[in-house]
Amino acid sequence: MSLTAEAVKARARELGADLVGIARGETLNRHPPDPRRPQTPERITLEDSRSVIVLARRILTGLSRLKGSDDRHKQYSTELILADLEEISLKLIYFLEDHGHPAITVPPMHFDPPSYDPGGDSRGPLSLPHAAVEAGLGTLGLNLMLLTPEFGPRVLLAGVLTSAPLEPDRPLDTPLCLGEACGRCLLACPGDAILQWALDKARCAPHASPYGFTYLTRHLEQVVKAETAEEQLALLKSKESFMVWQSILRGVGVYSGCTRCVDVCPVGKDYEEIRDVQEEIPERTPEKETRLAELARRAEAGDRGPHWAHSARWIQGPGPS
Numbered sequence: 485m486s487l488t489a490e491a492v493k494a495r496a497r498e499l500g501a502d503l504v505g506i507a508r509g510e511t512l513n514r515h516p517p518d519p520r521r522p523q524t525p526e527r528i529t530l531e532d533s534r535s536v537i538v539l540a541r542r543i544l545t546g547l548s549r550l551k552g553s554d555d556r557h558k559q560y561s562t563e564l565i566l567a568d569l570e571e572i573s574l575k576l577i578y579f580l581e582d583h584g585h586p587a588i589t590v591p592p593m594h595f596d597p598p599s600y601d602p603g604g605d606s607r608g609p610l611s612l613p614h615a616a617v618e619a620g621l622g623t624l625g626l627n628l629m630l631l632t633p634e635f636g637p638r639v640l641l642a643g644v645l646t647s648a649p650l651e652p653d654r655p656l657d658t659p660l661c662l663g664e665a666c667g668r669c670l671l672a673c674p675g676d677a678i679l680q681w682a683l684d685k686a687r688c689a690p691h692a693s694p695y696g697f698t699y700l701t702r703h704l705e706q707v708v709k710a711e712t713a714e715e716q717l718a719l720l721k722s723k724e725s726f727m728v729w730q731s732i733l734r735g736v737g738v739y740s741g742c743t744r745c746v747d748v749c750p751v752g753k754d755y756e757e758i759r760d761v762q763e764e765i766p767e768r769t770p771e772k773e774t775r776l777a778e779l780a781r782r783a784e785a786g787d788r789g790p791h792w793a794h795s796a797r798w799i800q801g802p803g804p805s
């Protein structure tokens with residue numbers, strides 16, 4: 485049964501996707517973001533990865549208007565958006581399979597077990613921001629997140645691989661990020677984790693994933709190491725245990741922590757709806773400002789730092805594939 489790219493995209497939008505783009509599996513196979521640890525569609529399924537459909541759900545405007553970097557309300561709603569994306573992917577897969585094309589999801593938050601890194605450099609089966617660039621949804625920013633013309637970085641992503649031979653989208657050929665001359669993400673980052681076209685993942689992870697696996701293991705370690713049975717019982721009944729329980733129950737704060745770099749980015753038509761709250765950046769410090777000014781000065785002179793060349797394809801936009 486023949487199925488067009490337009491029909492698939494229309495169905496994805498009907499299911500709730502805010503943005504949808506399509507890349508050829510072969511293009512992603514040829515351009516793994518980190519060739520030393522390749523994340524490619526063919527490694528997930530050789531048979532059914534001819535097309536890669538990338539879905540985006542926008543982050544709620546109300547959430548981007550909150551200023552805290554550890555806001556439980558924000559964490560809860562962000563997890564609901566991730567769950568929504570999972571459901572959209574699943575229903576899209578049934579649609580594809582009902583039309584005779586086997587398909588499989590690339591989960592929005594999932595690490596390949598062999599890639600687990602307590603320092604934050606774990607890898608998904610595919611890097612969704614890079615896949616989204618190839619599918620024409622946007623380009624990467626100074627912090628290496630996907631920026632889109634519609635919502636800037638304020639989107640969460642999911643992917644679907646399918647055997648269907650769908651017409652791919654044309655990647656953007658102009659960068660969206662305003663670069664070192666902007667650097668608002670760097671100024672807002674509470675972990676001071678944003679470098680020049682790179683991210684210090686170990687510094688970001690405790691903020692991005694405040695109640696994740698590391699929080700759980702650290703707490704359990706304290707319980708195990710407590711000197712008396714009374715201390716152990718007190719730790720079992722502590723607020724920390726409650727946070728672990730609540731996070732396991734509803735996902736709150738497991739993958740949905742800090743979004744300061746996301747909230748303050750001026751790219752995206754939606755920024756007008758949050759500018760009044762986010763224009764001021766309380767996390768600015770003289771040290772950050774000096775470092776950013778130095779980066780801007782060097783960028784002006786043509787020096788984009790040690791990480792630029794490696795990611796240029798996705799920062800600038802790969803152009804037609």
Ligand code: B12
Pocket residue numbers: 517518519523591592593594595604605606607608609610611612613627628629630631637638639640641642683685686688689692693739740741742743745746790791794795798
């Ligand atoms: C692991 C992970 C994390 C880790 C590591 C982040 C990372 N970029 O890898 C931590 C915990 C730090 C993290 C943080 C956050 N994350 Co996260 N995370 C993921 C996850 C599950 C896997 C990422 C992955 O596989 N990366 C792959 C590697 C290759 O990417 P990379 O390191 O950026 O690659 C470049 C560099 O490594 C460099 N490089 C590589 N090798 C070499 C070698 C040399 C020599 C050099 C110089 C450079 C270099 O170049 C590469 C190519 O550009 C994805 C989901 C997914 N499957 O994509 C979500 C995802 C990327 N995260 C997301 C989000 C929203 C966040 C947070 C905002 C937290 C939150 N509240 O949700 C922060 C944002 C941090 C930031 N500024 O990027 C979204 C991003 C959406 C978007 N608009 O882009 C995703 C897609 C989840 C989703 N379903 O939407 N995350």
Ligand code: SF4
Pocket residue numbers: 627672673674675676677678683687688689691692742743744745746
């Ligand atoms: S998610 Fe927070 S800690 Fe991580 S890079 Fe963005 S602003 Fe920094």
Ligand code: SF4
Pocket residue numbers: 625626627631660661662663664666667668669670748749750751
């Ligand atoms: S805040 Fe500025 S520098 Fe950072 S990603 Fe957005 S446009 Fe780029």
